[in-house]
Amino acid sequence: MSASKHAQLGLSDTDVLYMYESMIRARKVDERLWLLNRAGKIPFVISCQGHEGMQVGAAMALDGKKDYLLPYYRDMAMVMHFGMTTENILMANFAKAEDISSGGRQMPGHYGSKALRIVTGSSPVTTQVPHAVGYALAGKMEGKDFVCLTSFGEGSSNQGDFHEAANFAGVHDLPVIFFCENNKYAISTPADRQLACESIADRAAGYGMDGVSVDGNDPLAVYEAVSRAVERGRKGEGPTLIEAVSYRLTAHSSDDNELTYREAEEVKAAKEKDSIVTFTKYLKDAKLLTDEQEETIHKQIQTEIDEATDHAEQAAYADAESAMLHVYDQ
Amino acid sequence: MSASKHAQLGLSDTDVLYMYESMIRARKVDERLWLLNRAGKIPFVISCQGHEGMQVGAAMALDGKKDYLLPYYRDMAMVMHFGMTTENILMANFAKAEDISSGGRQMPGHYGSKALRIVTGSSPVTTQVPHAVGYALAGKMEGKDFVCLTSFGEGSSNQGDFHEAANFAGVHDLPVIFFCENNKYAISTPADRQLACESIADRAAGYGMDGVSVDGNDPLAVYEAVSRAVERGRKGEGPTLIEAVSYRLTAHSSDDNELTYREAEEVKAAKEKDSIVTFTKYLKDAKLLTDEQEETIHKQIQTEIDEATDHAEQAAYADAESAMLHVYDQ
Amino acid sequence: MAMMNYLGAINLALKEEMERDEKVFILGEDVGKRGGVFLATEGLYEQFGDRVLDTPLSESAIAGVGIGAAMYGMRPVAEMQFADFMLPAVNQIVSEAAKIRYRSNNDFHVPLTVRAPYGGGVHGALYHSQSMEAMFNSIPGLKIVIPSSPYDAKGLLKAAIRDEDPVLFFEHKRAYRLLKGEVPEEDYTLPIGKAALKQEGEDVTVITYGLSVHFAEQAAKELEETGISTHILDLRTVYPMDRDAIVDAAKKTGKVLLVTDDNKEGSVMSEVAAIIAEECLFDLDAPVERLAAPDVPAMPYASPLEKQFLVTKDKIQSAIQELAEF
């Protein structure tokens, strides 16, 4: 290969290092959250471990100044690359008033910020998918050229809302990117008990849209697929369904016990393909990252996380009485 | 062609004449219903005109002694070929106590009879589709070899319930035939505002099932496609999605005014491809039907309809107080 | 002022709001060329083009796409072809529309109106006749509006469209052509959340909403001749309820008849009764009475069975009379 893969995709060295940092940051924040949970300091964790590569690859392809993100609970790396800070995440996990998504009202993983164009999400899966179509429809009506990326798991792609929204976007040629993060499990249920198709991308034809399946452990492959979808969306060529295949490296959440349904061996094998591992190797092979730089980055991020943890732990909860506010416009 | 098409499919001359009779009967009952409605004798009509060929072709492929039918409101020809009588239909349209589907409780077109293995249906579209999967699952659990055919319109295939049920059947390899009657309109909405795919059959791949699109005006082509699906189902090879393409020759219902949304020209063109016309021609070309036989059949059916109309008109309504019955087991 | 029916008033409200604010748009099944199966959107596609959008047949998407567009900043008016067919959209309405302001700590909100024809008496049978308000009257974040006259229909629908929160707007399908009245051709809105006193009376208080208001008024008129004077309160908004108006109305006569054309148990009238039991029990001279449809799944198709189910002027009249004599 003459030029490096990222250069061929139009990404600078700075870009890929920036992606790398986002991945590492998300992984380290995630690890911190588990520690805090095990220490009894936060009641619940839901993890992005294993998804960092695809999430950062996808977010990198969007325009942070005009596009919209409608993520799901596993998208910490994605929302962080799209603008949420380490402190934002910690505040939410400690359920403090400064949580920008909900002021401590929602469980962690329920991202939202109007300022960041990350649209508020809930727990019932795929309800955000028609919302993405609604944003895209509004944009089309107003002649805007933004795209909306919405994500969900492979199990969740079996909900009616996915189908109805995808079809709506297909019929009206709306600039929506349906981004399915196939991590092979829906809690305990393996993909072959969720789906009979080879790939989620096989569903695209039924909505008259482009469908593509990519290696979710390769952030550059994901970047490439999403970039194409973005381009099509901006040109008014309609929606795209992208499946990114990877693996969930942790239990479903801190309430789950994965040992009841999958073998440790399988997890171990998946860890070898972890995007953090492979992308680090890519950067080192390309001589973009030295061991020292790696250490520096890790340290900086660790410090950032320590500080954010302290802030969040010390921050105030919202007033109990504030639970009565914001049911209706006041 | 050496052998006739129906012989190649294993259908006897008697079989195809029987199919022909069912088609004519359904058409003539349908026409009677419109007359009764226009005369103010029945409040509502929903029509099968244009669908007779595909409905009879599909029903002919089922085993009337063991398979289950979960039809939709437009399936009069299908349920009649599967066992409902002209009198059954008239009783329902007059909302009389003897209506076997509901005792006059439901609108016409809401077919159901445990004895006939036609499963009770409602108005919200595609709710019957998961029921078909439930019947098939029960059959699989009990080691039976029946199949379940459920039908719906192309517009209705956009409901979440279709998607969820199709996926469920795909994952569990259940003997369900998803039979989509694509008549190009959902009330006023043309298929291209409902769907972005070329054919509903394009959706099959997403559920890991076979998908096929057939000419709905050709009862033999439909018979062939459904027979194959039945065979696969009985052998435990899973579900099939079949699209039969035709045209709705009447307004959506007696409450609709089709002139507000489609051209008379288009309807006229479709009438030339009407399965009643083309199948009559097929039989005559094959020398299975003479003009005299045709007249005799028409007359017999007309007499049958006249009698059924009289019976139904004179029959009693259910007692007003009976409206209180059968909310729960009593 | 012009004479128009309930349907015309709704059509006019939609037209005026779309002219006033280009963020307003309509989405639903057959709302375009066809003008809706009841013709509520007739002529609007011709005037506003793609701002009147025929959607695929999928109610959850209609609601969900509407919610998304509303969060973006539009003012969508979603039509559910029949209230019975909102049920596939319940998750979007309850989990999403109702909770978005609260869960986002006021960052996002959903100015969405969901219109749906409800009610029976038109041979619609089980699935084209139901009242749906009782499924949603326990969902904070929603507002449920049910107009009882052409005048109210126009004023309340315009208010619903301008409301910053999701409003379920139920229109009685039998009222569409049955109810006629004077409707101003200029702009006006009526307050959501406020009940309306339809007439003052001394003997019996009737609290109701929707088409039953009309039947209650007819019954009251006939009873007037026999010397019975009826106080009638039209709830107009059935969730959240106008507690003060209910308490005042109940106290006024001390005898209260609650009328709904929905099934009785768990209806919105249960809440009215509860408010009265909490707030003005000792002002009552007779037990609270509820007149409602029987607790069967929904009204049958056959005329005699449908009639058995329906709450009619006559049934209301006898109930008022009995209560007056208590």
Added chain:
Amino acid sequence: MAMMNYLGAINLALKEEMERDEKVFILGEDVGKRGGVFLATEGLYEQFGDRVLDTPLSESAIAGVGIGAAMYGMRPVAEMQFADFMLPAVNQIVSEAAKIRYRSNNDFHVPLTVRAPYGGGVHGALYHSQSMEAMFNSIPGLKIVIPSSPYDAKGLLKAAIRDEDPVLFFEHKRAYRLLKGEVPEEDYTLPIGKAALKQEGEDVTVITYGLSVHFAEQAAKELEETGISTHILDLRTVYPMDRDAIVDAAKKTGKVLLVTDDNKEGSVMSEVAAIIAEECLFDLDAPVERLAAPDVPAMPYASPLEKQFLVTKDKIQSAIQELAEF
């Protein structure tokens, strides 16, 4: 008899019913190897194999496939992972399960049980804490059962599975491990549709259900020492309601406190209040009082906000006390 918790009682009921009748099977998300996210079906996949079916993640299909299998003649028990996630299945439950017997004039029926964990106080936030009963308590054809103890949980779940009609069976998720009690290891059922008198008392009547029964009992015990005697009725079936038991309980003391951990307006307690207002208004010595969660969309995640929302033993205790002093 064995000591077991509420969760164990449910698990045992499922096991016994599956052993007794091979038509009984379970379907839901993660009910197989995982034994359900709360472990209600633990061990059943190992014992019964494919009769414990992991379904794709699609609640409308879980309900709809269950309905189909039930019409065929099976006795499916569908698990909704959280009551909050029943909402995508509302159309199947309300349009289909509830109406099939009626619409088919008794030809078909649906012996389906839908189990769902509800309620909060476990840091589940908005979407893992809700009470859903009030959305379904106006739907004739359904029955809604909510047990308040391990003993009731076993007996009522077995009755639900054997019932010839669809039953929504709500299990308080905080009760799963909090409530322990003696549960017979032999077969027994408890009647659906009947409330249970938990204790006789003279001063104040508390009518409630689910986990609040436990808190009411605790509150009553403490109040006993201060000389206040509490009469407690556990509804057990919240739809259709046991009117006679409600009227008797209300009359007993003349002072009624209605407790639910759901939001107040439009809750199932509105119906209880309405029954009292209709049937025994003049037997009351104090206005009916409802103690419920505030009318906000659902409980927040942060502890102080969650606490603000919850109906606790202390809140019940003060309410009884105030009423006693009225």
